[in-house]
Amino acid sequence: MSEALFALVYNRFLKRRDAPSALTFVLGFDSAPIQAEKSLYDLAQWVRGQPELADALRRMSSDEFAAAYQTPQVTGVAEAVWSQFRQRFADHLARFGHAIYDLDFAKAVPADDPSSLLETLKFFLSGDAPNPSARQEKAAAAREQATQSMLARLRGPRLALFRRLVEWAQRFAPLREDALADAGLGWPVLRRMLREIGQRLVAAHSIATADDIFWLTLDEVQAAAHALDNAQNAQNAQPVEDYHTAIAERRAAWERERKVTPPAALPLKSGYRFLGIDFSAFSPARIEQQAGDVIKGIGASPGRVTGTARVISGPDEFDQMRHGDILVAKITTPAWTALFALAAGVVTDVGGPLSHSSIVAREYHIPAVLGTGVATARLSSGQRIMVDGDAGLVSTEGSRA
Numbered sequence: 001m002s003e004a005l006f007a008l009v010y011n012r013f014l015k016r017r018d019a020p021s022a023l024t025f026v027l028g029f030d031s032a033p034i035q036a037e038k039s040l041y042d043l044a045q046w047v048r049g050q051p052e053l054a055d056a057l058r059r060m061s062s063d064e065f066a067a068a069y070q071t072p073q074v075t076g077v078a079e080a081v082w083s084q085f086r087q088r089f090a091d092h093l094a095r096f097g098h099a100i101y102d103l104d105f106a107k108a109v110p111a112d113d114p115s116s117l118l119e120t121l122k123f124f125l126s127g128d129a130p131n132p133s134a135r136q137e138k139a140a141a142a143r144e145q146a147t148q149s150m151l152a153r154l155r156g157p158r159l160a161l162f163r164r165l166v167e168w169a170q171r172f173a174p175l176r177e178d179a180l181a182d183a184g185l186g187w188p189v190l191r192r193m194l195r196e197i198g199q200r201l202v203a204a205h206s207i208a209t210a211d212d213i214f215w216l217t218l219d220e221v222q223a224a225a226h227a228l229d230n231a232q233n234a235q236n237a238q239p240v241e242d243y244h245t246a247i248a249e250r251r252a253a254w255e256r257e258r259k260v261t262p263p264a265a266l267p268l269k270s271g272y273r274f275l276g277i278d279f280s281a282f283s284p285a286r287i288e289q290q291a292g293d294v295i296k297g298i299g300a301s302p303g304r305v306t307g308t309a310r311v312i313s314g315p316d317e318f319d320q321m322r323h324g325d326i327l328v329a330k331i332t333t334p335a336w337t338a339l340f341a342l343a344a345g346v347v348t349d350v351g352g353p354l355s356h357s358s359i360v361a362r363e364y365h366i367p368a369v370l371g372t373g374v375a376t377a378r379l380s381s382g383q384r385i386m387v388d389g390d391a392g393l394v395s396t397e398g399s400r401a
Contacts, residue, residue, distance in 0.1 A: 003354065006169040014154065014162055020146045023302070023362060025166055028140030029174035032181035033337035033360055036096040037132045040117060040338065043088055044124030053077050053085055054125055062115035062319040069114060089114065099335035100184035101315050106214035108315070110335060111188045116315040120338040123323055129341060139363065143170075177359055181334040197221065200228055206240040207247060215247040258313075295378055297347070299392035300358035301368035305345045306386040306397075309379045312339070326387055328379050332357045340364050345387040347375045347394050361389075369394050 007022035015022070047054050056077050060068065069086065073079045097111025110117060123129050147166060154162050198210035201224055207213060213221060220243065227240040290296075310325035312318065318339060321327065327343040329336065331350040340346070340360050351357045351370030361368035367389030375394065379385060384397040 002165075002169045002172045006165040009161065009165055014150070014158060019150075020142070021302075024142055024146045026143070026169055026173040027363060028136050028138075028143045029170075030136065031174040031177035031359075032096070033099075033177055033334045033356075034132065034136060034363060036092075036099065036181075036334070037337060037341060038136075039092050039096065040121060041124050041129065041132050043092055044121055044129075046088065047085065047121075048125055048127070050077075050081050050085070053081050057118070058122055058125060060118065062118050065118045066113060066115040096181075098184045098186075098188050099181055099337075100187055100333055101335045102331070102333060103183070105187050105190055106211075108191070109184055109187050112191060113315070116318040116335075117338050119319055119321055120341050123342055126323075128323070132341075135365075136363070176354065177334065177356065180356055183333075184335075194221075197225055197228075201240065201243075204228060204231070204240040205242070207243050212243070212247050215250050216243060293396045295347075295369075295372050295375060295394040295396075297369040297372035297375070297392050297394065298352055299368075299389045300351065300353050300355070300370045301346070301361035301366060301389045303345075303365070303367035304386065304388045304390065305367050306384065307344045309347075309381060309383045309385045311376055311379060311381045313376070320381065326385060328375050328381075329357075330376050331355075332360075340366070345389070346370070347372060347379070347385075347387060349373055349375050349377075 003026055006025070010022045010025075047057065056074055057065070068074050069089070072083065074082050093111045093114060097114070098109055100109055101107055147170075150162055150166070151159070194213050195210045198207065198213035201207045201213060202210055204227075206224060207216075216224070220241075224240050224243075231240070305326065307324055307326045308322075309328050310321050311328045312321060313330070315335070321339050321342050323342045324344050325342065326345040326347060327336075327339055328347045329349075331348055332339075332346070333356055336356075337360055341364070343364075343366055345366050346357050346361045346368040348355075348357050348368075348370045349372055353370075355370060357368055357370050367387045369387055369389060369392050372394065379394075379396065386395045386397070388394070
């Protein structure tokens with residue numbers, strides 16, 4: 001609440017007409033997602049100095065990159081250069097590869113599958129991308145200038161109030177993203193453990209691929225592990241159960257149900273009321289939307305932009321994103337930050353002024369409308385839309401790009 005409280009007091013009691021916005025005072029900090037962006041940008045600048053490597057990466061698809069990254073040599077690239085690239089990229093993943101796309105540990109993180117970073121890496125290779133370090137330094141300088149200007153102008157209780165609130169907001173501003181970025185620290189280790197069991201179940205013909213283990217329940221995994229252990233020790237050996245049919249049924253149910261946009265709250269008409277009190281103002285998504293060409297949400301990052309919508313449901317679709325597209329997603333986490341370098345704007349189903357989408361969009365200076373509840377259901381890739389981050393509105397033009 002530190003940023004929200006500071007903005008409220010600043011706008012109502014301290015701000016002059018020509019003063020900077022409250023947002024200026026909390027930008028330019030070095031959070032984990034920004035560090036990851038700078039790391040990938042620096043890697044791209046090194047690659048640009050290796051013309052054969054740069055050309056090879058530009059030609060690769062995401063699948064080709066994922067396969068090539070596992071090999072010691074790539075056609076047309078000197079083995080030593082490719083080896084250096086793999087080491088540098090591995091260093092990047094060692095620091096930031098645990099960033100999660102959502103809280104489902106069944107989904108690979110960048111450390112497991114780095115192909116989701118390729119389109120951003122290509123953009124950084126193009127030379128058209130602004131230097132994230134320079135952008136951050138500019139924002140930090142504006143923040144410091146605005147802070148010092150207010151400290152010099154205010155007096156008495158107003159000065160004490162400003163000093164207390166701005167120091168509080170600036171202390172906590174970068175911590176939210178750092179905490180969220182670390183939520184997946186255990187994911188790579190957990191996934192390696194489970195996939196090791198999965199590989200052994202594949203050898204026992206119990207499942208088809210190592211990743212099929214994520215479709216089993218905990219009880220089933222424990223039972224299978226005990227069966228494998230007994231079989232290895234030849235004590236009361238029993239065949240490991242065949243889970244092929246169960247996995248196929250569960251995967252099919254998941255494919256059907258993942259296309260449905262869930263309601264923001266239950267029950268539908270009064271999901272944010274408790275003891276007669278309406279808590280809808282604290283909702284991460286709107287419950288109701290009017291029919292028509294306008295979608296309402298929370299204006300979380302200022303500005304207005306018109307562009308092509310790109311609806312992305314997960315990392316397997318990151319390669320569809322192009323520079324200048326407007327990112328439309330259910331929700332974003334630090335692992336989605338790579339797409340913000342490409343995006344001209346952001347729209348989400350779930351999110352608010354203090355969510356990851358909001359914080360990163362403001363650092364990138366792109367408009368964001370969050371918490372619409374229906375964006376991914378109402379919008380489609382290729383559709384021309386206008387995002388108004390000041391009014392919290394998304395309007396459609398009905399045409400396709």
